[in-house]
Amino acid sequence: MSLKYAVLAALLEGEASGYDLAKIFDVSVSNFWAATPQQLYRELERLTDDGLVQARLVAQERRPNKRMFTLSPTGRQDLAEFTARQPKPTAARDELMVKVQALDAGDPTAVRAHIEERIQWAHGKLARYERVRAHLLGDLDEDTFLREGERVGPYLTLLRGISFEEENLRWGERALRILDGRTATTDRERHGGTA
């Protein structure tokens, strides 16, 4: 149900094509609601049928034609009503954590490598987020923007995304230290230390 509203919320930024939305989702929305391009196209189709967005065909030369979508008044109101309804609790889905959970009965060095990749990934995400942040702020400083900007919503979700990735980083570093501490211990034991 929420993909619908994630799309409507994304269209608050203005007219966009399915392709545009796919990119927007990729860089920012995916942080709290991931969706593949196919999901977006399908959802836009439905939203158009239900009159929540208006579609218009833009013929292009040297590029495929595209359909641009705008939030309709009905869509805007539906979205507003949605914000007032009680949200469902967060549903996390992190495959890495499943592997970490099973680490002791699995392949600890492989899992260690996955954690390192996750750390690299987080660095990349943070760099992209910083660019989104600069873009959102425009020429205002943060305090002014937060007090007077017309759209703090996207900034707040961005802050959540940033602290999520920072937390990923801190957790990852700690996890690596812990795992390294253990292999060190195991080595010592192997050479006849503790036992």
Add this chain to the structure above:
Amino acid sequence: MSLKYAVLAALLEGEASGYDLAKIFDVSVSNFWAATPQQLYRELERLTDDGLVQARLVAQERRPNKRMFTLSPTGRQDLAEFTARQPKPTAARDELMVKVQALDAGDPTAVRAHIEERIQWAHGKLARYERVRAHLLGDLDEDTFLREGERVGPYLTLLRGISFEEENLRWGERALRILDGRTATTDRERHGGTA
């Protein structure tokens, strides 16, 4: 695909019924992989058919009969291989954030209230996590456990869960301050201040 391995990983703790697993998922696993009881029962059925878990019927008096599931050697190996494969990136699904994103075109006071609820929820989760942590540690202190415990996996995922909720708390408090700062500004403007 990962629900399968989340279940297998949970069975590393020992034999459990579907009902037990539902509770385990509720308090700890749900943090990185949420699942409803129905999903678990279905998955256990499949895993039994595929020989990855062994099922045994336990007749009970004054309680409904139950089926207890154990990880089979094949299941254990499948799980180990899974840990070595590259994980998919995290897929977040947070309805509250969708509402926050649309906040400026929606109902800011309602969203504010949702954030407050989220904060309360996070407090509750943290309290439960502390109990899980104490249970995992047993009589060891953290350092010893992390160096010598046989199963650090569940502890590491728990740490991630704890810092996630702490981050929720910090973000929530900050978001509330920001929103309050804005209504204050709006009030001043209404009384003829800034313009």
Add this chain to the structure above:
DNA sequence: ACTCCTTAGTCAACTTGGTGAATAGGTGCG
């Protein structure tokens, strides 16, 4: 006595989400 909660599970229907490929011209790189 009545109701609600807990244990323990099953079934069916439905809604979402994910995968992979097809189409098709344009651009950039070496």
Add this chain to the structure above:
DNA sequence: CGCACCTATTCACCAAGTTGACTAAGGAGT
């Protein structure tokens, strides 16, 4: 000159998740 990537979308299928009801018995609270 060819190959890979970018724009832009669609189709078809398959996998996964969600909802709600139903069964059944015991215990706890009012």
